[in-house]
Amino acid sequence: MTQPPPRIQIGSFTVAFLTDGLWRNDGGCMFGVVPRELWKKDHPPDELNRIRLNLTCPLIIRGRDAILIDTGIGNRLSDVERRIFDHRDGWLPDHIQALGMEPGDVTAVVCSHLHFDHVGGIVRRRNSGLLEAAFPNARIFVQKGELEVASNTRNERLHAAYRHIGEILAPVASRIEAIEGPASIIGGVTAMPTGGHTRDHQICIIEDGGDALAHLADIVPTRSHMRGPWNQAYDLDALTTMKKKALYLGRAVAERTWVSFAHDDHVFAARVKNDAGRLVLTNGVMVSEGLDG
Numbered sequence: 001m002t003q004p005p006p007r008i009q010i011g012s013f014t015v016a017f018l019t020d021g022l023w024r025n026d027g028g029c030m031f032g033v034v035p036r037e038l039w040k041k042d043h044p045p046d047e048l049n050r051i052r053l054n055l056t057c058p059l060i061i062r063g064r065d066a067i068l069i070d071t072g073i074g075n076r077l078s079d080v081e082r083r084i085f086d087h088r089d090g091w092l093p094d095h096i097q098a099l100g101m102e103p104g105d106v107t108a109v110v111c112s113h114l115h116f117d118h119v120g121g122i123v124r125r126r127n128s129g130l131l132e133a134a135f136p137n138a139r140i141f142v143q144k145g146e147l148e149v150a151s152n153t154r155n156e157r158l159h160a161a162y163r164h165i166g167e168i169l170a171p172v173a174s175r176i177e178a179i180e181g182p183a184s185i186i187g188g189v190t191a192m193p194t195g196g197h198t199r200d201h202q203i204c205i206i207e208d209g210g211d212a213l214a215h216l217a218d219i220v221p222t223r224s225h226m227r228g229p230w231n232q233a234y235d236l237d238a239l240t241t242m243k244k245k246a247l248y249l250g251r252a253v254a255e256r257t258w259v260s261f262a263h264d265d266h267v268f269a270a271r272v273k274n275d276a277g278r279l280v281l282t283n284g285v286m287v288s289e290g291l292d293g
């Protein structure tokens with residue numbers, strides 16, 4: 001039986017930290033220009049140089065609204081890809097059930113961007129092999145520019161980053177709503193473009209009752225990426241990533257509000273404090289060691 005996911009309260013919103021499971025990816029790709037000697041202590045690499053990562057998907061609940069931010073990898077990977085990324089079937093459906101909910105109760109999905117580890121779980125592969133919408137009643141919010149680049153690019157690097165996109169978007173095409181710029185999903189929940197990781201990457205901000213949570217998605221994928229120069233090799237514009245994370249982390253420090261990370265394997269979310277120039281986490285919502293599928 002899956003444990004119920006940890007939750008925090010942001011005013012009248014409950015935010016549950018679901019995960020689509022732990023996985024592994026190359027440490028060099030995750031830390032870009034930062035040498036392995038510096039990241040290996042906090043993120044010990046395995047014999048294939050992979051580090052352990054999470055697939056954090058916050059679920060924002062109030063009344064009948066249930067807004068999911070990102071969907072993890074899902075269960076669509078081939079056997080070879082499952083070995084490369086050390087990921088099995090996605091855990092998201094079990095974690096939704098552990099909250100006493102069904103996938104059909106999710107009213108909206110906000111996609112930070114369309115890389116496979118954020119959007120793969122928007123579909124489920126049935127035993128027959130057919131892919132179907134994982135959240136059959138959800139409106140799906142994606143930045144228009146992200147959709148355009150993912151669907152139409154001829155650039156070799158971008159094309160590789162979005163090679164899964166036709167298969168994933170086809171079953172949910174009629175549910176997708178392309179948004180341009182900042183967009184209110186419901187009152188108090190805002191999708192906010194940042195660029196940086198991809199040109200149209202967006203974060204999600206939840207505000208109510210004088211408190212707030214910014215899910216920083218892939219501009220601060222782990223706690224270690226709070227440091228300015230620690231950025232993923234995947235970032236198309238690392239200088240924009242640096243500017244935007246300084247803005248939102250600075251705001252979280254000044255206003256004593258929450259941030260959450262897409263991929264940290266220890267902490268889902270925390271408040272942030274400036275300790276003599278170094279950002280430290282307080283009130284951490286921790287990833288339980290007993291996490292299992």
Ligand SMILES: [Zn+2]
Pocket residue numbers: 115117118218221262263
């Ligand atoms: Zn990611």
